[in-house]
Amino acid sequence: MSEIDIAGDEPLLALLLAAEPDDVCLLVDYITDSGKGRISLAGTVKEFLHQAREDKTFDKDVLALLVHELRMFGGNSITNLFRSGGVTYKEIATDVLSHVGGKSTDSDDLGTIELKVLQRLLDKAWDKMSKEARAQFAEKFGESDAANPFSFTHFLNRMGFGHAATLDVTSFISASLGANLLGASAVLGAEMLMGRLAGLALGPIGVALGAGLAGYSLASPAFRITLPCVVQIAYIRQKGMQPRLPGGKP
Template identity: 35%
Template sequence: MSINSIIDSDLEDLIQNADGEDLSILADFITDKGSGRIALDASVCKVLNDASKAGMFTQSERSLLAEELRLFGGNGFANMMRGGRGVQYREIVCDVADHVKANYNAKAPIADIEFSVLTKVLEKSMEDMSEEDKKKLFEDFGVGYTQGAGPMTTAALIAAARASGFGIYKLTVIVANAVSKAILGRGIPVVVMAPWLRGISILTGPVGWALTALWTAFDLAAPAYRVTVPCVVHLAYMRQKAAVKRCKKCDAPMAIDAKFCSECGQAVA
């Protein structure tokens, strides 16, 4: 079990600085909740599963996590030609974006390409939502919902999210939480811990993002995409979480120019 030396700052930097509980979700996507996969070495599966259960990852285990994701991102022949090192994370994100038919620029920052994937998941999910759930989702972002708005519905929601300070982060939390609950049976840790998320009704409502819907919409029957699609969505959330400004008292996200926390009133130093 050797850690490769591939330079991939888009992935490595994020994983090396991430919270252990967020990495547990990533590890469970890769190991199929510890039950293993055909393309995953049994010893690697055990190491990642043990770290996932503990919620703690050493530096080498974090590198191993990144390595295994890169290996899933490339086909067997390509991995052999690369010396078993898999593919760069940017290549994985672009491949996933192509697979879900997202609109993206391959030269854009990695966060933008990840968000294009997440946006497509949201778009597909909204197709299966009831009008009432769509209304609740829009209300969570402080905007009105026009019934039967069609393809413009997702665009309007994203525009509202971009205009609300930390709205993009909030949106990634909602989508990543839904994907995690659908595939792993549990949501992301921040949803349980963060007081500022308790008012988001759509997190506990029937959002219609069932596992079967994800499988059908994005053809996740292919073993690699069963790993890479949810991993890219989760990494999109992790990247937004790492970039957002947080209150030092209650950990709520804040707009970059905020002087006080809107949740607890703490002054920003």
């Protein structure tokens, strides 16, 4: 499959090659609609990706195809008439950021754009959270005490700059999106939904995130794919930046 055009997205391919298979599985689910297929996705491509997902075996060819399909979903039909490889992942991430009401600058790298998407989603969810849900969020992700009460704005500003909760909150957002868009049963087996994050993603905070999404055009087939994929790739990127323990886990 060397003819697959993913020019400009070689770094994304390398990121996915280094990712844990369980984390890539969710990307395949978004692209293939959990194996049910999509009108704009060739049946042979769907079967190829779904089989790799079942086997949890993602080699370079499989991942190049996955990146290619994401690029095709990210570009509109007019763009794709002139660009056989679709649009680059950075263009997709920038478009998603714009769609959720954020702004990028020319100096933003991909990691920064992804974090801005996460911040916008959290900000929208915070508006929808009850007082109890906000307290739960602060307890799980904040670093507050009586002398320094939790500040949501301060929390957002610290994301990506050494904040200890960045990976956890990214995991939570991705799990919540999976539960909202694919159904809880589709993501319950994923590593990100195990342990204490399961209750958050399926509980009041996850519901608030889903309510926040209602303000966006999720009726758009492409956006229902690109938004959660950008969030999941952000999770994979953040996870890859964490120090490794002896057992290989961050």
